[in-house]
Amino acid sequence: MKPQWRWFLAGAGAALLLLLLAAIFMAYQMPELLLDWSNLSYCG
Amino acid sequence: MTLPRTAWRTPLLILIAGCVILTLSMGVRHTAGLFLQPMTMDHGWSRETFSFAIAIQNLVWGLASPFAGAIADRHGAGRTVLGAAVLYVLGLVLMAQASTPLAFDLSAGVLIGLGLSGTTFAVIMGVIGRHTTPERRSLALGIASAGGSFGQFAVLPIGQALINAYGWQSALLLLACGVGLIAPLAYAMADGHKPAASGGQSVGQALREAGTQKSFHYLFWGFFVCGFQTAFIMLHLPSFLVDGGLSANVGMTAVALIGLFNIFGSFLFGWAGGRGSKKDLLVVIYAARAVAILIFMMLPLTTVTAWGFAAVMGILWLGTVPLTNGLVAQIFGLRYMSMLTGIVFLGHQLGSFLGAWLGGRIFDQTGSYGLAWTISIVLSLLAALCSWPINEKPLLRPAGA
Numbered sequence: 001m002k003p004q005w006r007w008f009l010a011g012a013g014a015a016l017l018l019l020l021l022a023a024i025f026m027a028y029q030m031p032e033l034l035l036d037w038s039n040l041s042y043c044g
Numbered sequence: 045m046t047l048p049r050t051a052w053r054t055p056l057l058i059l060i061a062g063c064v065i066l067t068l069s070m071g072v073r074h075t076a077g078l079f080l081q082p083m084t085m086d087h088g089w090s091r092e093t094f095s096f097a098i099a100i101q102n103l104v105w106g107l108a109s110p111f112a113g114a115i116a117d118r119h120g121a122g123r124t125v126l127g128a129a130v131l132y133v134l135g136l137v138l139m140a141q142a143s144t145p146l147a148f149d150l151s152a153g154v155l156i157g158l159g160l161s162g163t164t165f166a167v168i169m170g171v172i173g174r175h176t177t178p179e180r181r182s183l184a185l186g187i188a189s190a191g192g193s194f195g196q197f198a199v200l201p202i203g204q205a206l207i208n209a210y211g212w213q214s215a216l217l218l219l220a221c222g223v224g225l226i227a228p229l230a231y232a233m234a235d236g237h238k239p240a241a242s243g244g245q246s247v248g249q250a251l252r253e254a255g256t257q258k259s260f261h262y263l264f265w266g267f268f269v270c271g272f273q274t275a276f277i278m279l280h281l282p283s284f285l286v287d288g289g290l291s292a293n294v295g296m297t298a299v300a301l302i303g304l305f306n307i308f309g310s311f312l313f314g315w316a317g318g319r320g321s322k323k324d325l326l327v328v329i330y331a332a333r334a335v336a337i338l339i340f341m342m343l344p345l346t347t348v349t350a351w352g353f354a355a356v357m358g359i360l361w362l363g364t365v366p367l368t369n370g371l372v373a374q375i376f377g378l379r380y381m382s383m384l385t386g387i388v389f390l391g392h393q394l395g396s397f398l399g400a401w402l403g404g405r406i407f408d409q410t411g412s413y414g415l416a417w418t419i420s421i422v423l424s425l426l427a428a429l430c431s432w433p434i435n436e437k438p439l440l441r442p443a444g445a
Binding site for chain 2: 020025
């Protein structure tokens with residue numbers, strides 16, 4: 001694989017990973033998840 | 045010339061498979077708390093009944109880890125991961141069917157605890173450690189640790205979404221299907237362990253040798269402190285924030301920040317461990333935790349300080365895993381790495397149990413978490429002091445020993 005393609009794919013992969021992490025982070029703001037916080041604090 | 049049958053098991057493939065296994069096993073385990081409310085309401089159980097089974101799970105996980113590691117070292121990690129995955133799936137399926145506290149203790153507590161012991165750090169890190177060069181080992185362990193951290197962070201919202209969409213029983217069965225994916229991945233972990241590196245050492249000799257080494261004891265107690273702090277903070281930080289006048293949403297975001305920064309921290313310290321002294325980095329992590337908690341206690345409690353503390357602790361969260369496991373491999377060699385890291389992990393779980401329980405106990409007795417935070421700072425400093433004299437040099441064994 002040509003180096004420029006390798007860099008492009010690595011960059012695209014990193015960007016997708018960051019988007020995924022951001023989406024998961026936003027999912028933590030779900031009200032349902034928030035309501036169940038008391039459950040987590042019992043069980044770790 | 046024909047290639048050996050295992051030629052397809054490249055270090056990269058083993059690393060990817062190990063990351064996915066850790067993501068699944070650590071992630072699904074992390075959703076346990078989500079089932080407390082629906083299960084206790086449906087069965088009419090108390091919260092204590094539920095949390096007792098999860099406490100059993102944590103203890104069984106820790107106690108079984110050295111044995112899972114020893115089985116992996118002796119009979120191969122692939123078989124161990126496969127067997128543990130079956131127990132894990134069985135535990136989740138029976139947990140969905142459990143109608144009595146005893147059945148729940150045996151499924152959610154014992155079976156899932158046993159499943160976790162064979163599908164998490166002790167066994168997986170051993171395989172990855174054996175298939176990477178010493179220069180790249182710490183980075184590889186860091187990537188694997190980041191995989192486990194990613195699972196903890198990512199699977200929790202998925203678990204909640206499944207419960208909302210299909211109900212808790214179906215959600216458990218779907219999570220069991222997810223854990224079932226570990227079974228085919230176990231094939232990549234069947235590494236045909238390499239006894240050549242053992243110097244002919246038996247399990248008993250390896251245990252006696254580790255027991256006589258101060259460095260092993262330092263690693264054990266350092267990991268004990270790590271478990272104490274992570275369990276205490278994860279369980280009690282949100283309550284602490286709400287008690288301090290902040291909203292529950294701030295607490296939830298703090299937990300999300302710990303999970304997010306933990307992924308980067310695990311990778312960062314794994315990478316750094318391959319370039320510098322691992323024990324010095326452990327000293328840095330434990331000392332930085334003490335400083336972070338101290339500053340957090342001294343500053344006024346606001347949303348910014350809470351989130352800042354969560355981000356810093358997230359960076360320092362599981363960075364200890366690649367460093368501690370890497371040191372075990374570096375000092376004692378690879379032959380019994382899974383068993384020895386399993387023993388050190390037992391220290392982590394004992395610390396977790398104490399941190400979770402003592403935090404609540406102290407709050408009930410004194411009406412605040414002040415004493416628990418102070419204990420956490422003192423333990424952190426002791427762990428830093430314990431890590432300082434660790435001798436990182438590989439043990440020299442007489443030929444044939």
